[in-house]
Amino acid sequence: MSNEIWGYQPTNQRPAPDWEINPQTAAVRAGLARSGFGETSEALYLNSGFTYSSAQEAFDAFADETDHYLYSRFHNPTVQMFEKRLAAIEGAEYCVATGSGMSAMFASVACLVKAGDHVVASAAMFSSCHVVLTEILPKWGVTVELVKGNDSTVWAAALSKPTKVVFIESPSNPLMEIVDIRMVSDLAHKVGATVIVDNVMASPVLQKPLELGADVVMYSATKHIDGQGRVLAGAVLGSFSYIHEHLIPFNRHTGPSLSPFNAWVLLKSLETMEMRVQRMCENAHAIAEFLETRKEIKSVKYPGLKSHPDYVTVQKQMTGGGSTIGIEFAGSQKDAFAFMDALRIIDISNNLGDSKSLITHPSSTTHRRLAPDVQAEMGITPSVLRLSVGLEHVDDLIKDLTQAFKS
C-alpha cells in the first residue's frame, strides 16, 4: 500500500504497510488523512474555500505546482478521503465523487463524447440513464444504439463500427438482466471504445468490472455504499489518464461536486459496506428461493438462482446474486398493489440497496418516465415488482411476505 493511498497521519509517523492490503482493511483505513489533532475517525472539513499564507502560495497552487487545496468544487480533504478509500476497495487508479449517481453517470459519458460520436449501450437500464442516452445526448449530435440480450453476435454487429463509448448496466434495474462484461469489453476495445459499467446493482462488493476488462465504473453511492437511506452521492472510477484528461476537466467547470458532509457520512458507510452487502445478499438469496415456491408469483429474476437465464455469466463475474429481486406477479396491477399494501415490515419505497427492505412498483414509479413500448421491451409490465432486501432477520421478512400473500 502506497503512502499516498494509506493517507497522511502527522501524529502517527509509523510507515504504511508494505504489503497489498485486503479490501476489508482498505474499507476502514485507506485514504485517512488525519489532522494535527490525531483524531481517530475521519475529520469533517465542512468548508467551501481555502486560504494561502501569501500571494505567491496562491499563485503556485493555481499553477498546479503545489498540492494546496483550492476550492471544494475541485477537491476537499473529506471528499478526497472518500475517493481514495473507494478507489482502494475497487482496485481503481483514481476515483472522483459526485453529488448523485446521475451526475456520475452523465459526467462519465459526457466528458468523452462530442457531436458525431457513437455510443452503444445495453438496453435494460435505470430510467434516468435511458433518458440521458436516448434523449439528451442525441440533442447534441451523439448517436446512440441500444443492444438487447447477451448474445455475442448481436453485440459484435452493434460494435462493428467506430464507437466512442459502450455503456453497460449489469445487473440491470429492476429485472436483473446480465451482460457479459468481459465479452462486451473485448469487442468494444477492437473499435476503440471506452467501456463504462454502471455497477450499482452489484455494488463494489460483488463485482469488479475493471478486472473483467471494463475501463470505467460508476456508482450511485446513494444505494449500497451509503445503504442507510441518508445521502445522495455518486462516484466514477478509472485510470489516471481517463480521470485526469477527461473527467476532472469536465467536472471542475460543470460542478457536480459532492458535499463534504455527505462524503463524511459515506466514509463511515464504507467501513461496514462489505458486512452489510453480504448479509443483504444472503437474505435476498433465501427470499428469492422462497418466492420461487409461491403460486402467486409467475417468475423470479434473481442472479443467484440457477433459474436465471444468465446464471453461467453470473458465476463468472459476480461473487453473489445481489440484494435486489425482480418479481413478476401472477395477477394484475391491482393484485400487486394489494400485496404491497398488506406488507407490515417491508416499506413501499423507490430506493434500493438499503438496510430497510423496500418494495417498488417500477412501471408506475422509477420507470414511469419511459414510454409504454420501452417498458414492455424491458419486460417491465404492470405486474412487475422490485424487492430490495435489507438487514432485517430473514425469518421476519418471509413471515411478512407470507402474511401479505394470504391477504
Ligand SMILES: *Cc1c(COP(=O)(O)O)cnc(C)c1O
Ligand atoms: C439509482 C440508480 C442510479 C442513479 O443514482 P442517484 O443516486 O439516484 O442519482 C443510476 N443507476 C442505477 C442502476 C440506479 O439504481
